[in-house]
Structures are given as structure tokens and as C-alpha cells.
Amino acid sequence: MSAADRAAAHTPLTTGVAGGAPALPPPAAGFRWTAESWGPMLRCVPLEAIAQHGFTSRQLALRPGESGTDRWAMAAASVGCAAPRLARVRQVHGAEVRVVRRDNLDAPAPDADAVITATPGLAVTVVAADCVPILIADPATGAVAAIHAGWRGTCARVAGATVAALTREFAVDPARLVAAIGPSIGACCYDVGDDLLRAFDEAGHSSIERAAWFSRDAAGRLRLDLWRANADQLVHAGLAPDAVHVCGLCTRTHVGVLSRIARKATGPAAWPPSSPRPERHAASFR
Numbered sequence: 662m663s664a665a666d667r668a669a670a671h672t673p674l675t676t677g678v679a680g681g682a683p684a685l686p687p688p689a690a691g692f693r694w695t696a697e698s699w700g701p702m703l704r705c706v707p708l709e710a711i712a713q714h715g716f717t718s719r720q721l722a723l724r725p726g727e728s729g730t731d732r733w734a735m736a737a738a739s740v741g742c743a744a745p746r747l748a749r750v751r752q753v754h755g756a757e758v759r760v761v762r763r764d765n766l767d768a769p770a771p772d773a774d775a776v777i778t779a780t781p782g783l784a785v786t787v788v789a790a791d792c793v794p795i796l797i798a799d800p801a802t803g804a805v806a807a808i809h810a811g812w813r814g815t816c817a818r819v820a821g822a823t824v825a826a827l828t829r830e831f832a833v834d835p836a837r838l839v840a841a842i843g844p845s846i847g848a849c850c851y852d853v854g855d856d857l858l859r860a861f862d863e864a865g866h867s868s869i870e871r872a873a874w875f876s877r878d879a880a881g882r883l884r885l886d887l888w889r890a891n892a893d894q895l896v897h898a899g900l901a902p903d904a905v906h907v908c909g910l911c912t913r914t915h916v917g918v919l920s921r922i923a924r925k926a927t928g929p930a931a932w933p934p935s936s937p938r939p940e941r942h943a944a945s946f947r
């Protein structure tokens with residue numbers, strides 16, 4: 662199936678109105694909304710050619726601690742996978758990466774903030790509130806990754822750790838990876854204290870990086886741009902700048918569509934090799 666056919670298989674949603682729900686905010690170029698049974702899902706067009714994936718919206722109302730519910734089944738179905746094949750982690754705002762293979766899928770979810778696999782039929786997921794969900798796929802090996810990056814994970818370089826794990830475990834070439842940075846808190850809304858600036862300094866992020874990621878608004882409030890920080894870290898890890906796609910949707914600005922109390926998961930999944938559909942997937946559930 663061609664990328665165009667796969668794209669056509671998902672019903673596109675125009676931004677503006679989704680039933681009686683709040684208007685869907687238009688994402689940056691390279692992203693589109695699709696209509697799922699449970700509500701609107703955001704997908705990254707360049708990533709669709711490699712992996713079935715998506716970022717869910719608040720309508721799905723997933724809860725991180727639960728599993729085996731209809732909601733999780735619907736979330737999994739939206740990325741072409743069965744819920745028992747969603748590999749998850751116990752997110753702790755660190756930089757550990759879980760490597761999932763067929764024989765360890767059912768192990769208790771370890772403490773980690775990224776999940777990677779190259780096994781067809783499996784899906785990797787993360788759950789986040791305002792933290793940054795990142796999906797990565799490799800067109801050459803089919804390896805996929807899901808990353809949860811809040812400020813602590815970003816400070817700890819979880820995105821770079823994930824690319825390093827993909828390279829070590831699956832011999833991917835970072836220069837070929839495609840990444841999508843999903844809905845999360847934008848610099849428009851992320852007021853932070855000077856303690857975060859110090860934390861990034863102490864973690865060894867350069868003054869040039871800190872100047873690019875932190876800014877002060879007219880009122881003197883410090884803002885942190887986690888999208889820029891994670892995009893920069895992915896490029897530093899070897900990704901091509903034009904292969905890092907940022908949807909540009911802020912979960913605080915678009916609370917009605919994107920935000921709720923219990924949150925989203927992000928993950929790539931994979932199809933069985935016999936399937937005519939793509940073998941790898943990525944999704945972000947909310």
C-alpha cells in the first residue's frame with residue numbers, strides 16, 4: 662500500500678468544527694487531523710509513510726493507570742494494533758529507554774520515559790499531560806520510538822538517549838529518522854522559575870542552547886520552549902533538521918481540545934509482516 666493509499670484510509674478532518682466539540686486548532690504544516698470512532702486524532706504526514714501513528718485528543722479520556730478498557734482498545738485500533746500489544750512504561754521524568762521485543766512485552770512496565778521496538782506487531786506508547794510526546798520512526802529498519810519529555814526529561818536529554826538506544830539496539834542511521842513532536846505545553850504558556858535555568862546549566866546545556874530555549878516575555882517572566890529544546894536535541898543526535906516535525910499545538914492554549922486531567926499516551930506499533938498495511942506504527946494517546 663502506498664503512502665497515499667494509507668493516508669486515504671484515514672478519514673481527514675478539516676480544522677474548525679468537530680461535531681459539538683470545540684473547534685480543532687490548525688496544526689503546523691505536515692500534520693493533519695483525522696476522525697476516529699472516539700474523536701479527532703492528530704497525525705504527522707511524513708511519519709505516516711513509515712509508521713501508523715497518531716496523537717489523541719481529550720475526547721478519548723485515557724487514564725495512565727488503567728489498561729484493558731474499551732478506551733485503550735480504541736486507542737490501539739487507531740494505530741492498527743491490539744491493546745495487549747501496546748508496550749508501556751512507568752514514566753518517572755528521566756532518560757531511561759525501554760527496549761521492547763516480543764519476549765519481554767508482557768514484563769511489568771519498567772521505570773522509563775522512552776520505549777523503542779523493531780518488532781512487527783508491537784506498539785510503544787507513552788502517556789503525558791502537558792509534557793512533550795515525541796514519536797520517531799526509521800524507514801530503513803522499521804524501528805520506532807515513543808518519548809515522554811517534560812522539563813526534567815528534556816534537561817536529562819531523553820530524546821538523545823532514545824536516538825542512541827535506537828542506534829545501539831537496531832543499528833539505525835539517525836540521519837534517516839523521522840520525528841514528530843506532538844501537542845504539549847508551548848513556550849506561549851510555559852512560565853518557569855529561574856531554578857529551571859540553573860538546572861539546565863548544571864546539566865551541561867550550553868549558554869547558546871539555554872539562550873535558544875529560555876526567553877523572557879515583556880513582563881520579565883521566564884518561558885521555556887520544550888519544542889525547540891527537544892527538536893535541537895534530536896538534531897544534535899543526528900536527525901536531519903527537516904525531518905523533525907513540530908505540530909505547534911499548545912495544550913494550555915487549546916485546553917478544550919487537547920487537555921484534560923488524565924492523559925495521553927504516545928506510541929508506535931507494528932503490523933504483522935503478512936499485513937498489507939505498514940509494519941510499524943506510532944501513536945500519542947491523551
Ligand SMILES: [Zn+2]
Nearest residue numbers: 849850911914
Ligand atoms: Zn500556549
